[in-house]
Amino acid sequence: MQAGHAIGVDLGGTKILAGVVAPDGSVVRRRERATPQDSQEHVIAELEAAVAELLDDSVGGIGIGAPSPIDQENGVVVRCVNLPLENAPLRDRMHERFGIPVGLENDANAAAIGEWRAGAGRGEDDVVMLTLGTGVGGGVISGGKPFRGRNGAGAELGHVVIVHDGRPCQGACTGHGHLEAYVSGSAATAAAREAFGPSADAHRLVRLADEGDATAKELLENAGRHLGSGIGSFVNVFAPQLVVIGGGFGVAAFDYLCGPAEEVARREALEPMRSNVRLAKAELGTAAGLIGAAFVGFEAPYFIQKTT
Numbered sequence: 001m002q003a004g005h006a007i008g009v010d011l012g013g014t015k016i017l018a019g020v021v022a023p024d025g026s027v028v029r030r031r032e033r034a035t036p037q038d039s040q041e042h043v044i045a046e047l048e049a050a051v052a053e054l055l056d057d058s059v060g061g062i063g064i065g066a067p068s069p070i071d072q073e074n075g076v077v078v079r080c081v082n083l084p085l086e087n088a089p090l091r092d093r094m095h096e097r098f099g100i101p102v103g104l105e106n107d108a109n110a111a112a113i114g115e116w117r118a119g120a121g122r123g124e125d126d127v128v129m130l131t132l133g134t135g136v137g138g139g140v141i142s143g144g145k146p147f148r149g150r151n152g153a154g155a156e157l158g159h160v161v162i163v164h165d166g167r168p169c170q171g172a173c174t175g176h177g178h179l180e181a182y183v184s185g186s187a188a189t190a191a192a193r194e195a196f197g198p199s200a201d202a203h204r205l206v207r208l209a210d211e212g213d214a215t216a217k218e219l220l221e222n223a224g225r226h227l228g229s230g231i232g233s234f235v236n237v238f239a240p241q242l243v244v245i246g247g248g249f250g251v252a253a254f255d256y257l258c259g260p261a262e263e264v265a266r267r268e269a270l271e272p273m274r275s276n277v278r279l280a281k282a283e284l285g286t287a288a289g290l291i292g293a294a295f296v297g298f299e300a301p302y303f304i305q306k307t308t
């Protein structure tokens with residue numbers, strides 16, 4: 001007999017990834033659907049449909065990762081930047097619909113929880129994860145617990161300043177010189193277009209580096225050095241054993257980013273953190289968010305143990 005499953009849902013700006021997850025973090029079944037862009041009710045209806053098509057008697061809880069600060073006290077998704085969801089009481093709504101416990105989490109925190117429980121961070125108590133995609137997400141496991149800050153809004157590691165008065169940040173962020181403006185996939189795409197023309201993007205940049213192009217390698221290594229500035233500061237603050245680099249761009253470019261990032265991070269970090277920390281590539285790929293969300297489901301109050 002085995003303890004029950006949880007459903008993890010990773011609500012993204014373009015896709016809803018959902019899966020039935022076993023207690024060891026393996027994904028038993030998965031489904032995906034497009035994220036509606038038109039209304040909150042439509043987004044919630046698709047979330048319900050994503051859960052409904054996976055739900056069976058083995059499932060004892062649901063976890064949802066959303067790109068938003070989370071009001072954990074009230075179970076509310078506060079405001080998503082890239083999709084129409086604001087002040088959405090998803091925990092109660094999903095609980096009423098499905099009758100099993102529901103946990104909510106910020107999506108980057110969910111990815112960090114996934115890598116910590118079932119990926120590159122297994123067995124560690126102090127892990128920092130950076131998700132390099134369209135933006136830069138951050139998640140921190142501190143002392144064997146996810147760090148959330150007030151309203152689950154922490155830790156937005158992509159929006160720390162690494163260059164005073166530097167490049168304007170992306171999207172709705174009003175900041176300057178933030179890590180995200182230098183090391184996100186979008187920043188890499190901008191650098192690729194400047195160097196190689198308007199049809200280039202971050203993935204083309206990695207491909208060119210793979211083919212030996214010196215300019216492409218230098219652009220990626222330059223991003224890696226900026227990443228190292230951020231990591232050095234995170235290492236000084238959180239003293240992790242491990243920094244996990246994930247996200248579509250972070251994983252694709254890891255071999256180019258890692259060396260320069262590690263060199264700069266070790267220069268900036270103090271002992272004993274400097275010697276203790278390692279960098280690792282995320283292992284769960286695009287499933288990190290849904291697997292982490294499922295662990296939030298397992299840990300939702302009153303998770304129902306079921307036999308499978």
Ligand SMILES: [Zn+2]
Binds near residue numbers: 158169170175
């Ligand atoms: Zn920012």
